[in-house]
Amino acid sequence: MSEVEQVVAAARAAQRGWARTPAAERGAALAAAAARLRSAADELAAANNADTGRLIDEARGGVLAAAGTLDQYAELGPLHRGRVLHGAWSATDLMVPEPRGVVAAITPWNDPVAIACGLIGAALAVGNAVVHKPSERSPHVGELLTKLLADLFPEHVLQWLPGDGWVGEALASQPGVDVVAHVGSTATGREIARNSTAKLLLENGGNDPLLVDEGVDPAWAASQAALGAFTNAGQLCTSVERVFVHEAVAKPFLEALQVEAQEFVTGPLVDVRARDSVHGQVQEAVRAGASLVTGGTVLVATGSHYPNTVLSDCTPEMRVMREETFGPVAPVCVVDSFDHGLELACSGPYGLAATVLTRDMDHAQRAWRELPVGTVKINAVFGGAPGGAAQPRGASGTGFGYGPELLDEMTTMKVVHWEAAC
Structure with missing residues (x-):
């Protein structure tokens, strides 16, 4: 036996x-x-x-x-x-x-x-x-x-x-x-x-989206994005894995997110294998047309540590937007409307969680009803009352x-x- x-x-x-x-x-x-x-x-x-x-x-x-x-x-x-x-x-x-x-x-x-x-x-x-x-x-x-x-x-x-x-x-x-x-x-x-x-x-696994609507304070939205993407070096099931930001606030949001990423303190990834996997996705995105706002470099002397990384000009087809990265990476895709952002946030095989930052009650209502995930968070990437229980969906x-x-x-x-x- x-x-x-x-x-x-x-x-x-x-x-x-x-x-x-x-x-x-x-x-x-x-x-x-x-x-x-x-x-x-x-x-x-x-x-x-x-x-x-x-x-x-x-x-x-x-x-x-x-x-x-x-x-x-x-x-x-x-x-x-x-x-x-x-x-x-x-x-x-x-x-x-x-x-x-x-x-x-x-x-x-x-x-x-x-x-x-x-x-x-x-x-x-x-x-x-x-x-x-x-x-x-x-x-x-x-x-x-x-x-x-x-x-x-x-x-x-x-x-x-x-x-x-x-x-x-x-x-x-x-x-x-x-x-x-x-x-x-x-x-x-x-x-x-x-x-x-x-x-x-x-x-x-999850590929949790963060949808940033027009009308929100871009600095506050960037602080939420950083918290979701970089906590525990992005190694959480409910980490923010892809960001869709309305074009009306995209520029100040990215500027603020760059600062947040540079100031947010993280530990190393679990091992070098994980670091190399994360870096591979970042490099692949850059080759496909994404712009490196900050981070994205590997220093051998830092072991398995990977810098907090922000990518702009991302498209939904990139692997960094389609798959779970499980590292401190915030890939950003600019959208021209809330409808477009919600449509993209609803796409993909995963259904763990999603976050929407908005001042529009109608947009918030639509989001929690339409997002095909087990947990929807409005105006906060983390938090919730004790005893809440969700069922993940899809993959x-x-x-x-x-x-x-x-x-x-x-x-x-x-x-x-x-x-x-x-």
Whole structure:
């Protein structure tokens, strides 16, 4: 029996007892996990920095966000409920949610603590066991996270499985796995979908547009674009990947964005391979006619760091506008109307998120209704109330990946009809 098979078998055996544990006790264990994360925030942030280069303050923020998510599921788990149906007077009819069994949580390197804890917290809250397979690009923070939390739960209820893509593929295709929750690249998500018979929760790549309407303050719009494109060196699923700006504000917007890019502090990309991939897209765009406003150069002495880069004169056909760049690059396309910009923002195979900056209420209303994405943000590239849950669309994935609705994804419904015996 392979190591993957052994881990899954142990999880399946442990899950039965965990499912019988009162929901309030499961919630208490998750609350204790949140407290432990907070006490180890500096240690986890340092491990994240060492693995991926993420700036310490940003990494620590991810740990605190993870702790908050565990606290939420500690409270939501015991409140997760079914339904009573109104049948015959002499019978009882119920719809009862039950845990699905073993959840394989395959998580990425770019926000390794916060994303992992969202999936782990929801799965454990409703009685599943979890096998966590972190990215091989963040092995130390993945191991540290799981080991910090594992002893708060019964043995084998939460386990860690190290390894590369082959291990993830073997885990996702195991017959004993009931749910595969994967956050990562679209290519990996498609491979999982081809080979797994489990229920799939996939949050994959994005090519999130930012639409800048006429009438907005160009300096403010540039600050929003920089925040969306350069945070974590552009290595977020919901980073701004393509910018459509109305010609009426294009010139001052680009001037302000150049300044923002030069002043915005970023860490390195995860590795040289990622840096070279980003640089390849930038070079290809320049050869196709894009203009380099700032950045776009590789200095060997800076390792995997890539400068914040702004491209103008981009066209929708360029690969930097069509694909996920996953680096600190803001490619800008000037449009002659809001209608044209919205049409371009709605194009493409991805459907993760989009942002619109506008002072026009009608334009805002049209945008959130027409954009074929799971999350639409009006006048802010980041933010939102706790508990919001979106479903990615198209090549960006399927299923709820967070919020109270993730508890529904982690359970399956059983109908019970109970009549008195004769």
